Amino acid sequence: MTDNMYIERSCRISENTIWLDGAPYWKGLPAASFIDFAKEAFRLLKVDYPKFYKMDNLSKLVFLAADFLLQQQDKDGIALVMANRSSSLDTDIKHQQSIQEKESFFPSPATFVYTLPNICEGELCIRHQLMTENIFLVDECFPTETIEMYAAYLLRSGKAKRVMCGWAELFQENYDAVLYLVGPNGEKEHTKKNIEDLFR
Amino acid sequence: MVELKEELKGKIIEVLNLEDVTVGDIQDGDALFGDGLGLDSIDALELIVLLDKEYGIKLSDPKQGKAIFKSIETMAAYISENRTK
Numbered sequence: 001m002t003d004n005m006y007i008e009r010s011c012r013i014s015e016n017t018i019w020l021d022g023a024p025y026w027k028g029l030p031a032a033s034f035i036d037f038a039k040e041a042f043r044l045l046k047v048d049y050p051k052f053y054k055m056d057n058l059s060k061l062v063f064l065a066a067d068f069l070l071q072q073q074d075k076d077g078i079a080l081v082m083a084n085r086s087s088s089l090d091t092d093i094k095h096q097q098s099i100q101e102k103e104s105f106f107p108s109p110a111t112f113v114y115t116l117p118n119i120c121e122g123e124l125c126i127r128h129q130l131m132t133e134n135i136f137l138v139d140e141c142f143p144t145e146t147i148e149m150y151a152a153y154l155l156r157s158g159k160a161k162r163v164m165c166g167w168a169e170l171f172q173e174n175y176d177a178v179l180y181l182v183g184p185n186g187e188k189e190h191t192k193k194n195i196e197d198l199f200r
Numbered sequence: 201m202v203e204l205k206e207e208l209k210g211k212i213i214e215v216l217n218l219e220d221v222t223v224g225d226i227q228d229g230d231a232l233f234g235d236g237l238g239l240d241s242i243d244a245l246e247l248i249v250l251l252d253k254e255y256g257i258k259l260s261d262p263k264q265g266k267a268i269f270k271s272i273e274t275m276a277a278y279i280s281e282n283r284t285k
């Protein structure tokens with residue numbers, strides 16, 4: 001692996017809109033809830049993957065961003081480096097509500113399994129058959145330098161051929177996913193400034 | 201029993217988020233796991249919770265699940281015999 005690293009592609013999902021490489025790709029209904037938006041966006045992909053409907057909202061968000069990002073892409077050797085602010089709090093609260101009342105104590109196994117933020121990366125690994133490194137960080141804002149350095153390390157050390165990096169934040173109806181692929185091809189160099197530009 | 205089977209199909213679709221499946225799609229004798237509805241191990245746990253929550257049945261021996269959750273037919277029969285609510 002040479003030191004030439006580029007941001008090859010990017011996908012952002014926020015405010016009922018999907019952007020690819022900075023350009024609007026699809027917009028859902030303005031007043032749609034995240035659930036309804038995600039369902040419509042999923043149908044747009046035209047994939048047969050019933051497990052999508054069983055995922056928690058954070059995993060649905062990441063699943064959609066990754067599927068749009070990886071369309072027509074070679075998926076061999078892609079590592080995952082992601083972060084968010086709210087961890088799995090959105091699902092943690094749903095689980096907590098199901099065990100709040102002693103008389104109505106029915107925790108849902110399907111909810112409980114999503115009470116960790118890195119589970120969304122596991123869903124991506126299953127979906128795209130990724131068998132490389134993955135890490136999920138929790139921080140107040142996107143840890144640009146840490147993620148830039150770690151992605152570069154994975155590529156330079158040969159532990160990955162490309163790295164899918166990004167921010168995957170979701171809490172209730174507020175969500176913002178910014179995923180980007182770092183690899184040896186492209187025009188936009190993998191620099192702190194260019195990464196920060198993805199969030200503008 | 202017919203009513204219970206229809207009710208069960210509806211609850212399973214709702215609880216397991218079977219988005220593209222309708223009550224009419226599930227035959228009483230269809231396998232719920234494997235080649236049938238294609239349910240997985242987490243779905244099996246959800247069905248155990250469903251029995252407890254909706255019908256007051258606590259499965260003390262998880263090994264029983266394999267026979268009980270074979271189909272809507274077997275589930276309905278077990279619920280009829282063991283329900284407490």
